[in-house]
Amino acid sequence: VDPVNALRVVVADDHPIWRSGVRADLGDAFDVVAEAADAREAVAMITEHQPDVVLCDLHMPEGGGIRVARECGETTAVVILTVSEAERDLLDAIAAGARGYLLKSTGAADLRVALAKAALGEPVFSPSLAALVLSEFRRMKKLDSPTEGLSEREREVLQYVARGLSYKEIGEELFISAKTVENHTRNILNKLHLSRKQELMRYALEHGIE
Amino acid sequence: MGMVHDRLAFDRGMARGIAAFRWAALLWAWIGLILERDQLDHRWLAIAALSVATAVTAAATARAARDAASSFAPWLVVLEVTVGMGLLLLDGVVYDPARQQSLPWAWPAAGIITAAVVWGTRGGLVAAAMAAVASFVGESILRDAVEWSVSAASKSALFALAAIAAGTVAARLREAEGEISTVRAREEVARTLHDGVLQTLAVIQRRSDDRELCDLARSQERDLRTFLFGRERAATDLAAAVRASVDLVARRDGIDVQVALADDLPQLPHASVRALAGAVQEAVTNAAKHSGAAHVVVYAEPTSDERGVFCSVRDDGHGFDLAAAGEGEGLRGSIRGRIADAGGRVEIDSRPGRGTEVRLWIQ
Numbered sequence: 001v002d003p004v005n006a007l008r009v010v011v012a013d014d015h016p017i018w019r020s021g022v023r024a025d026l027g028d029a030f031d032v033v034a035e036a037a038d039a040r041e042a043v044a045m046i047t048e049h050q051p052d053v054v055l056c057d058l059h060m061p062e063g064g065g066i067r068v069a070r071e072c073g074e075t076t077a078v079v080i081l082t083v084s085e086a087e088r089d090l091l092d093a094i095a096a097g098a099r100g101y102l103l104k105s106t107g108a109a110d111l112r113v114a115l116a117k118a119a120l121g122e123p124v125f126s127p128s129l130a131a132l133v134l135s136e137f138r139r140m141k142k143l144d145s146p147t148e149g150l151s152e153r154e155r156e157v158l159q160y161v162a163r164g165l166s167y168k169e170i171g172e173e174l175f176i177s178a179k180t181v182e183n184h185t186r187n188i189l190n191k192l193h194l195s196r197k198q199e200l201m202r203y204a205l206e207h208g209i210e
Numbered sequence: 211m212g213m214v215h216d217r218l219a220f221d222r223g224m225a226r227g228i229a230a231f232r233w234a235a236l237l238w239a240w241i242g243l244i245l246e247r248d249q250l251d252h253r254w255l256a257i258a259a260l261s262v263a264t265a266v267t268a269a270a271t272a273r274a275a276r277d278a279a280s281s282f283a284p285w286l287v288v289l290e291v292t293v294g295m296g297l298l299l300l301d302g303v304v305y306d307p308a309r310q311q312s313l314p315w316a317w318p319a320a321g322i323i324t325a326a327v328v329w330g331t332r333g334g335l336v337a338a339a340m341a342a343v344a345s346f347v348g349e350s351i352l353r354d355a356v357e358w359s360v361s362a363a364s365k366s367a368l369f370a371l372a373a374i375a376a377g378t379v380a381a382r383l384r385e386a387e388g389e390i391s392t393v394r395a396r397e398e399v400a401r402t403l404h405d406g407v408l409q410t411l412a413v414i415q416r417r418s419d420d421r422e423l424c425d426l427a428r429s430q431e432r433d434l435r436t437f438l439f440g441r442e443r444a445a446t447d448l449a450a451a452v453r454a455s456v457d458l459v460a461r462r463d464g465i466d467v468q469v470a471l472a473d474d475l476p477q478l479p480h481a482s483v484r485a486l487a488g489a490v491q492e493a494v495t496n497a498a499k500h501s502g503a504a505h506v507v508v509y510a511e512p513t514s515d516e517r518g519v520f521c522s523v524r525d526d527g528h529g530f531d532l533a534a535a536g537e538g539e540g541l542r543g544s545i546r547g548r549i550a551d552a553g554g555r556v557e558i559d560s561r562p563g564r565g566t567e568v569r570l571w572i573q
Contacts, residue, residue, distance in 0.1 A: 104412035127470035135472040164507025
């Protein structure tokens with residue numbers, strides 16, 4: 001591990017075999033500064049080590065990836081690991097502040113690329129996640145949620161992601177740079193995160209929770 | 211564990227309900243006895259009979275409070291039915307024949323209900339028949355033939371109804387309870403497999419260089435996931451149909467297909483669902499056979515008016531020049547044909563080196 005340039009990672013998963021496997025797969029470009037077996041421990045390790053990126057299982061004791069995303073997502077890039085894409089929990093973790101998710105079957109090379117991108121602030125999107133996020137914004141619009149919806153351009157970008165285009169391909173379709181496409185996806189996640197926060201706050205106010 | 215818990219909850223609910231009924235019936239009998247004390251021929255016999263019923267009621271209630279299942283002990287049910295028969299027999303003895311209303315007809319119904327809960331509708335009907343015989347004999351002791359038979363017949367009909375109602379309700383509740391525990395067991399299995407086997411299959415895919423082993427793990431994972439999450443996924447029949455079509459091709463042709471479906475797809479007519487699933491299957495097959503693609507993405511979302519569905523099947527293969535090569539039989543016949551028959555619209559977009567996208571709109 002090159003201690004100067006390596007990206008600093010916290011790996012959180014309640015299965016030790018996973019943590020050791022991920023550690024092996026990450027190779028020299030990453031420095032695993034800490035491991036955690038549950039959400040509480042993960043939050044403590046992230047606070048202590050301030051890593052560049054966190055790789056964190058969706059289902060863990062003590063609150064799972066959702067808790068880690070909620071408590072650390074604003075300051076640290078949290079990437080959720082999951083075995084299944086078709087879960088509502090996944091969307092909740094993203095809305096709570098996670099930067100994206102990876103399937104556990106993702107190969108080592110793809111894992112490294114995605115983690116490096118996430119550490120640099122790029123959302124880790126997939127078609128399934130884009131489809132879920134689009135559904136969520138339609139739902140919010142129907143409920144007359146006071147939070148800001150997607151702009152037409154953002155909706156367009158997200159639909160392209162859902163149809164399987166890369167940021168580069170989307171940029172070419174829309175005559176914008178891949179960087180701009182990435183900015184749009186980042187804004188979309190921020191809007192989702194903000195609206196979820198406002199929803200929670202409004203719920204708390206309406207129900208008198210302090 | 212789950213089964214035991216549910217069984218207890220069922221018994222507790224039933225025992226509590228019957229106990230309340232017993233006390234209400236008993237109260238009714240005592241009030242009747244007190245109000246009509248002057249018309250009683252054998253006052254002390256009536257008080258003694260109702261006291262026995264009170265003792266049985268108290269005993270059953272105490273057992274139900276301690277352990278619900280024990281209040282359904284067979285000997286207790288037999289005792290309750292027997293005491294009920296005794297009350298019905300004595301009814302004719304203790305009362306003045308001029309009086310129409312008989313005192314304890316409601317309380318014996320509790321025994322019949324309990325018998326129906328424990329032994330089913332048939333058991334309840336046997337108890338009801340015994341109670342009916344007791345009331346005919348009891349009524350016949352002092353009354354005129356016509357009068358007693360009408361009164362006893364109406365009581366018997368009520369007893370039979372109570373037995374049938376209680377037996378049916380108990381059977382339904384047991385059925386529901388069985389279904390709940392099946393669902394719980396399934397969830398438990400899902401959680402266990404999710405945490406263990408699915409994780410292991412994913413580890414194999416990530417860490418093995420053996421191509422065949424990875425393929426095996428992938429297909430096992432897909433089967434297991436369909437089994438575990440199949441029901442949730444079939445939220446709308448359209449989503450289920452599209453996933454089934456895609457799974458078929460992915461398995462057959464060994465191609466990696468990502469299915470990204472909105473979770474708010476509208477309900478479409480059956481013919482449209484069939485047409486769309488068939489067209490998607492054909493489009494994915496085309497991609498697998500002819501495009502040289504490594505990945506295919508199938509995406510579907512509601513159209514902006516929410517009455518129809520937009521669906522895209524996109525591959526990262528070599529693409530083709532539509533003007534030069536034409537669409538080919540698969541695209542023209544199977545996809546355009548199916549969708550046109552269902553009143554939908556098809557667009558095919560392909561450029562050499564840029565993959566192919568089939569776009570479908572249907573209502």
